Amino acid sequence: MSAAPIISFSQVCKRYPGGYEALSDISFTIAPGEMVFVTGASGAGKSTLLKLIAAIERANSGTVLVGGQNVSAMRSGGIPFLRRNLGLVFQDQKLLFDRSVFDNVILPLQVSGHAYRDAARRARAALDKVGLLERERANPITLSGGEQQRLCIARAIVNRPSILLADEPTANLDAAYAELIVDMVHSFNQVGVTALIATHDERPIARLRARTIALARGRLAASPGTVGPPA
Amino acid sequence: MNAWLRHHWLGFSQTARRLAATPLASLLNVAVIGVALALPLGGYVLLVNLQAFSRDIATDPQVSVFLAADAGKNDAAEVEKRLRAFPAVRAVQFVGKEQALASLKQRPGVAELVATLQDNPLPDAFVVTLGQAETALAQALERDIRMMPKVAHVQADWMWMRRVESALRFGRTGVALVAALLGFGLVAVTFNTIRLQILTQREEIEVSRLIGATDAYIRRPFYYLGALQGALGGGAALAMVNAGILVLNRDLSGLAGLFGGNLALEPLGAADGVAVAAFAAALGWIGSFLSVSRHLQKNSLQ
Numbered sequence: 001m002s003a004a005p006i007i008s009f010s011q012v013c014k015r016y017p018g019g020y021e022a023l024s025d026i027s028f029t030i031a032p033g034e035m036v037f038v039t040g041a042s043g044a045g046k047s048t049l050l051k052l053i054a055a056i057e058r059a060n061s062g063t064v065l066v067g068g069q070n071v072s073a074m075r076s077g078g079i080p081f082l083r084r085n086l087g088l089v090f091q092d093q094k095l096l097f098d099r100s101v102f103d104n105v106i107l108p109l110q111v112s113g114h115a116y117r118d119a120a121r122r123a124r125a126a127l128d129k130v131g132l133l134e135r136e137r138a139n140p141i142t143l144s145g146g147e148q149q150r151l152c153i154a155r156a157i158v159n160r161p162s163i164l165l166a167d168e169p170t171a172n173l174d175a176a177y178a179e180l181i182v183d184m185v186h187s188f189n190q191v192g193v194t195a196l197i198a199t200h201d202e203r204p205i206a207r208l209r210a211r212t213i214a215l216a217r218g219r220l221a222a223s224p225g226t227v228g229p230p231a
Numbered sequence: 232m233n234a235w236l237r238h239h240w241l242g243f244s245q246t247a248r249r250l251a252a253t254p255l256a257s258l259l260n261v262a263v264i265g266v267a268l269a270l271p272l273g274g275y276v277l278l279v280n281l282q283a284f285s286r287d288i289a290t291d292p293q294v295s296v297f298l299a300a301d302a303g304k305n306d307a308a309e310v311e312k313r314l315r316a317f318p319a320v321r322a323v324q325f326v327g328k329e330q331a332l333a334s335l336k337q338r339p340g341v342a343e344l345v346a347t348l349q350d351n352p353l354p355d356a357f358v359v360t361l362g363q364a365e366t367a368l369a370q371a372l373e374r375d376i377r378m379m380p381k382v383a384h385v386q387a388d389w390m391w392m393r394r395v396e397s398a399l400r401f402g403r404t405g406v407a408l409v410a411a412l413l414g415f416g417l418v419a420v421t422f423n424t425i426r427l428q429i430l431t432q433r434e435e436i437e438v439s440r441l442i443g444a445t446d447a448y449i450r451r452p453f454y455y456l457g458a459l460q461g462a463l464g465g466g467a468a469l470a471m472v473n474a475g476i477l478v479l480n481r482d483l484s485g486l487a488g489l490f491g492g493n494l495a496l497e498p499l500g501a502a503d504g505v506a507v508a509a510f511a512a513a514l515g516w517i518g519s520f521l522s523v524s525r526h527l528q529k530n531s532l533q
């Protein structure tokens with residue numbers, strides 16, 4: 001791989017309070033523009049791995065580099081600025097049901113201080129990309145499960161992140177819808193966004209022939225499903 | 232508009248929206264703060280008016296200055312010139328020894344006694360009227376007059392002034408105590424409002440943090456909320472006090488006839504209003520600062 005990795009883990013361990021080691025001795029690198037699936041059974045440590053990248057959790061040892069920055073040693077004042085460069089799709093969605101679809105999507109831009117008119121234009125563009133533009137005034141609670149997931153993706157990509165981290169974006173969706181969601185992420189990857197998708201759903205991986213990082217009980221598994229990046 | 236201004240504007244508009252989202256609760260909070268501030272503010276207004284009023288109705292303080300027996304016309308003229316030179320002195324009236332004796336002779340009982348005198352034992356004197364009723368000023372003046380040449384004796388009665396002043400001082404201390412107590416109450420009310428606001432907003436706070444909000448961005452709307460609520464409460468207090476004055480003045484105009492004075496309370500003006508609102512806003516800011524520091528600390532790493 002010629003380009004410097006955009007994400008790099010080296011000998012990372014994460015122990016949650018209580019002593020449970022969710023990740024042990026994890027090392028890997030991801031090149032800019034790659035699309036990578038993080039797989040493993042429930043409890044394998046997929047969410048924890050994504051959280052370490054976004055500094056939602058901190059590693060107990062080892063280093064996590066994101067865009068050349070050492071996230072594991074970052075002071076808390078720098079974390080917001082790291083996160084503005086990431087697009088996050090959370091496993092539990094974290095949509096706000098006290099405001100409209102549009103207001104959910106514009107939130108990341110407000111938080112980073114964009115002018116309203118520019119932010120509104122971008123928010124509508126993001127909603128358009130996931131096919132939710134005509135629902136912008138709706139409350140997210142009135143959306144179907146799949147539509148809510150698309151809303152999460154719109155909110156994640158509205159600030160044009162260089163890295164998209166999606167935690168189980170296809171959970172609870174039927175096969176066709178799951179395929180649609182993964183294709184959506186894939187289309188952003190096609191225009192240069194590095195994408196990490198945590199999933200225990202093996203179906204789309206084979207179809208896209210994407211690389212996987214397989215976890216088993218917090219360790220890298222020598223997975224037979226590991227495929228190199230498409231040449 | 233630059234990003235800094237935009238952030239503040241956003242924080243402010245969010246605050247206004249939050250206030251408007253729960254109109255009844257906001258109104259009650261503002262009313263509570265208004266009442267809490269109206270008490271010391273009303274006390275203050277009464278004091279200020281009493282002070283002015285006490286100056287109005289009291290006879291102006293007078294000092295009697297007696298010259299030495301050997302003082303001549305020139306000495307008297309010199310003393311008079313000096314007395315008139317004091318800025319606090321409003322009027323100087325000369326009472327010559329003959330005039331004084333004549334007025335003594337008018338008094339029944341004393342007249343016979345005076346008739347037995349061969350010489351006039353009375354000195355020339357001045358009655359000095361002061362323009363301001365302030366004990367400290369008057370006492371300094373008394374000291375200065377005593378030092379003048381050919382002045383034998385100075386007689387002043389400050390008792391009533393002292394009484395009024397100590398009563399006013401007592402009132403001021405009372406108002407300050409009440410203000411301190413209710414100021415503390417305002418901080419406490421704001422502290423609790425912000426705590427509840429943080430609780431209802433905790434999902435938004437969490438999501439905002441996860442998508443890159445800084446600590447300052449999270450805290451700002453709460454500071455604004457505390458300050459705005461305080462300022463609105465201050466405005467409410469002002470309105471309450473001025474409304475009270477309006478009502479009282481209607482009753483006082485009846486009393487005015489009895490006293491013959493101008494008996495109307497002066498309402499609070501714009502400058503007072505701004506000062507009260509700013510003070511209340513500052514207290515609200517302190518309350519929200521304490522609350523935010525207390526209730527947002529825990530997940531600040533997120």
Ligand SMILES: Nc1ncnc2c1ncn2[C@@H]1O[C@H](COP(=O)(O)OP(=O)(O)O)[C@@H](O)[C@H]1O
Pocket residue numbers: 016017018020021022040041042043044045046047048049
């Ligand atoms: N906040 C936490 N505190 C304690 N243990 C946790 C916490 N989050 C996750 N874990 C534990 O860490 C392990 C890995 O969790 P997670 O990364 O969520 O797995 P996955 O996303 O692959 O299902 C699990 O055993 C889980 O119980």
Ligand SMILES: [Mg+2]
Pocket residue numbers: 046047048091167168
């Ligand atoms: Mg998970």
